[in-house]
Amino acid sequence: MISHLLxxxxxxxxxxxxxxxxxxxxxxxxxxxxxxxxxxRGKTVVNLFFEDSTRTRISFEAAAKRLSADxxxxxxxxxxxxxxxTLKDTALTxxxxxxxxxxxxxxxxxxxxxxxxAGWIDGAVINAGDGTHEHPTQALLDAYxxxxxxxxxxxDLSGLRVTVVGDVLHSRVxxxxxxxxxxxxxxxxxxxxxxxxxxxxxxxxxxxxxSLDDPLPESDAVMMLRVQRERMNAAFFPSAREYSRRYGLDxxxxxxxxxxxxxMHPGPMIRGMEIADGVADHDRSVIVEQVANGVxxxxxxxxxxxxxxxxxxxxxxxxxxxx
Amino acid sequence: MTQRIILxxxxxxxxxxxxxxxxxxxxxxxATPGSVAVADGDRVFELTGQVLLPGLVDLHTHxxxxxxxDAETVRTGSAAAALxxxxxxxxxxxxDPVADTAGVVEQVLRLGQEAGYVDVFxxxxxxxxxxxxxxxxxxxxxxxxxxxxxxxxDGKCVDDALLMRRxxxxxxxxxxVIAQHAQEPRLTxxxxxxxxxxxxxxxxxxxxxxxxxxxxxxxxxxxAHVGSRLHVCHVSTxxxxxxxxRAKDRGIDVTAEVTPHHLLLTDETARSYDPIYKxxxxxxxxxxxxxxxxxxxxxxxDIVATDHAPHTSEDKDCEWDVAAFGxxxxxxxxxxxxxxxxxxxxxxxxxxxxxxxxxPARIGRLADHGRPLAVGELANLTVVDPxxxxxxxxxxxxxxxxNSPYRGMQLPGVVTTTLLRGRPTVVExxxxx
Numbered sequence: 011m012i013s014h015l016l017x018x019x020x021x022x023x024x025x026x027x028x029x030x031x032x033x034x035x036x037x038x039x040x041x042x043x044x045x046x047x048x049x050x051r052g053k054t055v056v057n058l059f060f061e062d063s064t065r066t067r068i069s070f071e072a073a074a075k076r077l078s079a080d081x082x083x084x085x086x087x088x089x090x091x092x093x094x095x096t097l098k099d100t101a102l103t104x105x106x107x108x109x110x111x112x113x114x115x116x117x118x119x120x121x122x123x124x125x126x127x128a129g130w131i132d133g134a135v136i137n138a139g140d141g142t143h144e145h146p147t148q149a150l151l152d153a154y155x156x157x158x159x160x161x162x163x164x165x166d167l168s169g170l171r172v173t174v175v176g177d178v179l180h181s182r183v184x185x186x187x188x189x190x191x192x193x194x195x196x197x198x199x200x201x202x203x204x205x206x207x208x209x210x211x212x213x214x215x216x217x218x219x220x221s222l223d224d225p226l227p228e229s230d231a232v233m234m235l236r237v238q239r240e241r242m243n244a245a246f247f248p249s250a251r252e253y254s255r256r257y258g259l260d261x262x263x264x265x266x267x268x269x270x271x272x273x274m275h276p277g278p279m280i281r282g283m284e285i286a287d288g289v290a291d292h293d294r295s296v297i298v299e300q301v302a303n304g305v306x307x308x309x310x311x312x313x314x315x316x317x318x319x320x321x322x323x324x325x326x327x328x329x330x331x332x333x
Numbered sequence: 334m335t336q337r338i339i340l341x342x343x344x345x346x347x348x349x350x351x352x353x354x355x356x357x358x359x360x361x362x363x364a365t366p367g368s369v370a371v372a373d374g375d376r377v378f379e380l381t382g383q384v385l386l387p388g389l390v391d392l393h394t395h396x397x398x399x400x401x402x403d404a405e406t407v408r409t410g411s412a413a414a415a416l417x418x419x420x421x422x423x424x425x426x427x428x429d430p431v432a433d434t435a436g437v438v439e440q441v442l443r444l445g446q447e448a449g450y451v452d453v454f455x456x457x458x459x460x461x462x463x464x465x466x467x468x469x470x471x472x473x474x475x476x477x478x479x480x481x482x483x484x485x486x487d488g489k490c491v492d493d494a495l496l497m498r499r500x501x502x503x504x505x506x507x508x509x510v511i512a513q514h515a516q517e518p519r520l521t522x523x524x525x526x527x528x529x530x531x532x533x534x535x536x537x538x539x540x541x542x543x544x545x546x547x548x549x550x551x552x553x554x555x556x557a558h559v560g561s562r563l564h565v566c567h568v569s570t571x572x573x574x575x576x577x578x579r580a581k582d583r584g585i586d587v588t589a590e591v592t593p594h595h596l597l598l599t600d601e602t603a604r605s606y607d608p609i610y611k612x613x614x615x616x617x618x619x620x621x622x623x624x625x626x627x628x629x630x631x632x633x634x635d636i637v638a639t640d641h642a643p644h645t646s647e648d649k650d651c652e653w654d655v656a657a658f659g660x661x662x663x664x665x666x667x668x669x670x671x672x673x674x675x676x677x678x679x680x681x682x683x684x685x686x687x688x689x690x691x692x693p694a695r696i697g698r699l700a701d702h703g704r705p706l707a708v709g710e711l712a713n714l715t716v717v718d719p720x721x722x723x724x725x726x727x728x729x730x731x732x733x734x735x736n737s738p739y740r741g742m743q744l745p746g747v748v749t750t751t752l753l754r755g756r757p758t759v760v761e762x763x764x765x766x
Contacts, residue, residue, distance in 0.1 A: 096647075096651055097651060097652055098650055098651065116652070117654075118652035118653060118654035118655065119525075119535060119536040119537050119606070119653065119654065120535065120536075120537070120606030120652065120653045120654075121606075121652045123605070123606040124606055124607075124651070124652055124653075127605070127606075127607075128607075128650070140536070141536050141537075141654065142536035142537075142538075143535060143536030143537075144536065182536060185534070185536060208532070208533035208539070209528050209529060209532075209533060209539060209541070210528070210529050210530035210531070210532065210533030210534070211533055213530045213533070214533070214534075
């Protein structure tokens with residue numbers, strides 16, 4: 011297993027499946043009255059958030075606490091770019107505190123790489139979203155959700171067709187998903203207006219479509235990405251209404267999907283923009299479940315990176331604890 | 334006569350061995366090896382097999398003084414230049430205060446003279462405060478003691494087409510040249526690295542090749558229209574090489590430079606997210622690297638210029654997005670050229686002398702540099718051991734900045750000796766006084 015999780019590309023096929031399998035074991039915990047394992051007892055996990063993200067932070071916090079780790083929340087919003095403490099000084103502080111893992115969310119692409127590789131700290135670094143680069147645990151929870159619904163919760167995603175729609179250019183979720191879905195054998199189609207696709211996307215292991223209607227009948231899962239209204243002002247598209255008309259998932263498009271297909275969104279959603287109200291709340295929408303799966307997946311990542319191979323398997327721990 | 338210096342066994346421009354005698358600041362004699370009788374008081378340098386070149390001339394150096402003496406001073410930058418084999422550097426105008434008046438350029442000139450390692454020729458800003466709105470007093474800088482001939486807003490592009498036209502026209506009065514930093518600002522807002530396959534994966538905002546090329550295309554047309562002289566700074570893309578080649582074919586008076594780092598490094602280095610590789614214009618692709626090498630070989634790109642850009646570790650040891658653009662270049666320039674051009678057979682030693690000395694001196698209208706290796710010429714000279722290699726350790730450099738992308742790399746070519754008007758500034762690779 012790798013020592014940091016900086017990019018979804020860090021995971022080879024076996025590692026990725028191992029994370030998903032471990033997450034499945036972790037998920038059995040939530041059915042129990044005592045939702046706690048001793049796996050990371052005595053370990054310190056720091057949530058280092060340079061950007062606001064209540065959802066992701068809470069998810070990591072819950073994951074670490076269920077594994078009995080000591081959790082320190084370090085909200086350092088804005089401090090790297092403004093006159094405050096630098097990333098380096100923050101890292102040295104965490105090192106002095108003896109952090110075993112640092113979960114970092116940062117507005118600058120590559121900040122987790124710097125944290126892991128500049129020699130500032132020894133602990134494991136987990137990327138919880140960096141700039142427009144990656145958000146690997148989101149991709150893992152997405153893969154976990156797809157696998158649960160369409161592959162009976164086992165193995166990989168071979169042959170499944172996943173359509174990712176929206177602001178690919180600025181989306182760290184999209185980049186991580188492209189890596190991981192490809193690793194797990196899924197076929198990915200990216201749908202976006204040409205302005206919201208990066209130059210260089212032609213080298214990605216994906217199919218690109220400028221039309222949302224074309225790939226829908228062939229899609230097993232549709233993943234909608236958030237589109238920020240500010241993009242409109244930077245001339246990426248003419249108006250929110252036009253975007254919604256061409257790339258929003260409404261009921262009519264929902265009806266084009268195969269019966270078994272699921273609808274996903276990493277949140278936070280802009281209802282009425284990229285996804286219609288009725289679609290978000292549809293019984294084939296798994297958006298709320300994605301949140302729950304996020305905790306299991308993050309437990310798995312923390313367990314595998316911080317607990318390490320020396321520790322007993324979670325299933326054994328569950329047995330020992332007599333739960 | 335002052336003390337004679339005998340450069341024993343050197344090969345002028347890589348040719349036949351000779352003993353070169355320097356006295357009174359000029360090349361006094363070029364004789365067959367062993368034929369020069371050593372007199373009392375002569376200083377003899379044993380340099381058998383090493384290559385004698387005219388002192389190198391850099392058209393593009395950031396010395397940071399006044400304003401950022403924590404990153405570099407005229408003294409430390411001049412020392413780095415001498416160690417790299419240079420005898421003249423052009424100090425870019427983006428200091429604080431900006432070199433946009435006769436007073437500031439004369440201050441930089443004076444600081445260079447006081448340091449005394451190389452001749453420092455100040456570059457004047459094109460616009461007041463590099464603001465891109467009002468022409469600086471170009472004539473006053475030209476007429477000053479600094480005798481400015483090269484004008485540049487480097488770091489920023491003179492993007493206003495009318496202002497660029499006026500600047501090109503105005504400098505004709507004193508044989509000046511506008512050295513353009515070609516970067517269309519709207520296409521590069523917030524840009525971090527070359528736009529392409531690597532930026533797509535890394536999620537760093539792209540700096541597209543077209544932002545450089547569109548300005549070069551416009552400026553060559555403006556230059557032709559007003560009959561002036563244009564120099565293009567740090568050409569980085571294959572498309573730019575092509576545009577400049579075509580402009581030259583049409584007889585437009587345009588010259589161009591390439592940096593050592595654009596001859597050697599690619600955007601693949603950004604995968605480390607280490608800002609040591611963050612530079613403007615950004616490192617491009619393998620295809621671009623091959624194109625600028627070819628352009629330098631065939632003369633489309635007239636010169637190598639370092640764009641030596643010292644930065645403190647505070648400005649480099651951080652996240653990529655907030656790090657400063659730029660890398661050190663003076664101490665390593667000749668070695669990178671040997672590695673990328675001489676060893677592969679793209680450039681011979683006469684070509685090195687042309688691209689790193691004679692041509693930049695011509696562009697800067699320098700009378701005393703870039704001269705032929707002939708008796709009677711001023712002894713601005715560099716001797717390089719082409720077969721020796723060295724491992725780059727930025728902690729060995731004289732200045733306070735360490736941002737060399739070549740750290741830890743083994744490079745060919747060791748500068749052993751540099752003479753400025755006959756006075757040794759570097760002997761056996763060591764700075765003098």
